[in-house]
Amino acid sequence: MTFSFLISCTRIKASRRNSQHANLHPAFQTILTGMFPRFKATKFVKIESTSCIPNYPDRNVPTILLYREGDLRHQIIGMSEFGGKSCKAKNVEWALSKYQMIKSDLKEDELHLPDTDVSDSDIEY
Template sequence: MDDPNADTQWNDILRQKGILPPKEEKEITEDDIISMVENTIDEKSHGKAFDDMTLDELNEKEDDVDEEEERIFEAYRRQRMAEMREASMKAKYGCVKEISKVDYVTEVNQAGEGVWVVLHVYKNDIPLCKLINQHIMNLAGKFPEVKFLRSVSSVCIPNYPDKNLPTIFVYYEGDMKKQFIGPHEFGGMNFTQDELEWNLSKIGTVKTELEEPPKKSISDVMDRAMKENTIDDCDDDNDW
C-alpha cells in the first residue's frame, strides 16, 4: 500500500476529496530554524558568509536583510567596525618624526600606553647614521604601530660625543628597554635593515616574519674559522 503521507499528485487529490486525512506536518526543531536562517544568509550573500565579508560588503547587503536576520547582521557589522578601529589606532604612525629636546618628554616619555618608541640620535655627516636613518624610514612604513623618531645629537642631547653615534634608544610606555650606542653595535656600513628589524624584534618592539638572524654573529664566524683551520692543520699532517 502506498504511503498516505507521501507527496504524490494522487495523494493530493485524495486529500482534497476527504478520502485521505490531511498530511501530518513535521515538527520544526531549533536546528531546522538555524539551518533555514543560515541557508537564507548564504543565498542572499551569494554563498559568502557574513564573517568573510568586509564592512563595505556588509553595508551593501543591509537593505537585503529581513527582520529575522537583522540581529546577526548587526553583530557582524559591529565586529568589523571594531576590528577596523583597532587597526586604525595601532597604525597611527608610519613615518619618522624629527624631534628636538623640547619634544622629548611628550614624544618619548609620554608616548602613551602600549606604545613602542624607537629614537635614533644621529649626525648628518656620519655615513652610518645616514644608513640607519634609511633603515628606520623603511621600518616605520612596515610597522606603523611603532613610533619611530630621530633627532640630531647636538639638538637632542647637548655635548653628546660623536663616538657614541649612531645611537638608538628603545622605549615602551615611557620606560627605556634597550639602547644601542656606537658604531660597534651596528657592525659598520654592511649593517642591513633586516638586522635592525631582528634586533628590535628580540626586544618585542616589532613582530617580524624573519625566522632567523639575517647574519651570523661574530662568535659564530670565529668558531667556523677555527674549525676550518683545525681541519687544514690535520690535512697538512696527513701529507707528511
C-alpha cells in the same frame, strides 16, 4: 595596547674629525625610514644628537633609545649591534624585534643568509 617608541639620535651635520661615523648614519637612517610603513605600532623619531644631549660625542652615533609603555627599556649605541659597516635592513629589524620594539617574522639564522632585500641594494656603506 602596548606602545613602542624608538628615538634615533643622529648627527645631522657631518663631522670632519669623525667622518667614519658620519658616513655610516645616512644608510642607517634610510633603513629606519624604510621600516616606518611596515611597523606602524612603533613610533620612530629622529633627533640630532647634540639637540638631544649637548656635546654628545660623534663616536656614539647613532644611538637608539628604545621606550616601551613610557619606560626606557634599552639603548643601542653605535652600529655594531646592527652589523657595523655591513648593516642591512634585516639586521636592524632583527635587533629591534629582539628588544620587542617590533613584531618580525625573521628568525635569527636568517641573518646569515645572503641579502635579497631590494631596498638595501641602492645603499652604499
